[in-house]
Amino acid sequence: MAAAAAAFGLWREQRLARADTSRKGRLDLPVAGLVQLLNGQDRFCTTSSCSGRVLLAQVPPAAADSSGYEVQKKNCVWLMVTHHMCTKEEVMTALQKATGDAVFKFEPFVLHVLCRELQDAQLLHSAAINSGFRNSGITVGRRGKIMMAVRSTHSLEVPLSQMGKLMVTEEYVDFLVQIANRKMEENLKRIDRFYRCLQLALKTQRGSSSSLCETVKTCSTHSCRSKRIPDKACGVIASPDSNSPCETVQTYSMYVRRRKRSTDNVHGVNTSPDNNEDSENEDDPEINLNIFEEIY
Template identity: 50%
Template sequence: MAAFARRKAQRLARPDSSRKRALDARAAGLVRLLNARERFCTTSSCDGRVVLAVGPGPRMGAGMGVLADTDGTGIQKKNCTWLLVTHDPCVKGDVMTALEKATGDVVFKFEPFVLHVLCQELQDAQMLHSVAVDSGFRNSGITVGRGGKITMAVRSTHCLEVPLSHKGRLMVSEEYIEFLVHVANQKMEENIRRIDRFHKGLELALEAAVPADTLFPEGPEKSHSVYVHRRKRRTAQEQANLSGELKPQDDTESSLDLFAEIMI
């Protein structure tokens, strides 16, 4: 526990390395909600965006330096020029204007919400994973790294990536670009709904799953990182098993695939 607390303190003490030097608006509430709990520490986030890029684009959420610029043009990062970035619904006119500056291969992308969270214990990550999947983020997963570092990634599959030009030559019609913008905006709206469901579901889950060491900080159970409501449920099941009223069942939590790639 002390090691996790030190790691969290070090992580949160780092300056925000994104261009905006601030959290994306729709992700900020979730980040603060999790970081207020001693068992969680967010490491990167993006609330979803539409990108017009020249060259290979960076993967979202690779670290703290996730770009969160809503009006920048000519943004250079990792061998890629971003002509347009917006975290709000896109406008076709902005896309056409940005394309006029392009001389290479341009790709139009929609990238949904992503969040990476360090968790103190596996059961903490399992709880987050359950809420994320129930909220529509079905590509979420858990990884366990060196030294037992547990990371929960909230991810979705409703992405969009379409090439528009090659060596500066536009390969699609303006009508098709208008269609793509419409599709991207629909995906953005669904992305916002999923973020809202995840936020509400997470608030309920955290309220229902208060760790024993939070309820009784000075008590004898402080060293046991067990969620109270889960312990009560297991105790009731064990009593029923002893009385013959309930047959033993497999623990569904133990069957969680740590590298789940659940597709919609």
């Protein structure tokens, strides 16, 4: 246990001292407070984040053996990007710069947090689930790194032009912009719920000797999310032979999944649950175990 804590302390120190290598070079304003809250705790360390964004990207033509668009970040040219709501005029202006295949996308909030212990990751996972980020999960690496990923599934990806030629009407572009803006609005609400839920959970756990499950129950009681989640989604892993109050909390289902998953593509519109930021887990290629809640 002491060795694991020492290793986490070293990883945390190295990570916090590292320069921001993202394209933007700084934190997105909507998540700045959340990141500061987490990094102010000695048991957490954020490794990558994105508050959510609407963008128009020019991508290379799909490979000959591909059945559709395969958006690769490293080969993309950003024609437009905003971490706020956008307008049809902004998108149409950006489309005029397209000389290749342009794809309109909305990517929701994503956050990766290195955690000292599994119970710390479980606390974050519970707060995320109760805030609406229901595709969140915990990964455990061979070297003992515990990573908590906060994410959701309400993404949007639609091809608009091919070889510089607009393939849809301006009215349809306006329709897509309205959808993306509604998704962004909901995304920002979820971030705020997550911040408040996490604040409450940390305060409750710090101010008492409450167990993890009691802290989560308190957080849920204070309505950290507007829509109640079934007990099995509380994100608490309880031991079957435990006599603690956690026995009253149903455990969620778990399954092992390969870390790399392909993106679903239906009629050229992608709605992918995986929206990983450029720097996600780049310092631990050995991660091979994913623990995710099964959503039915």
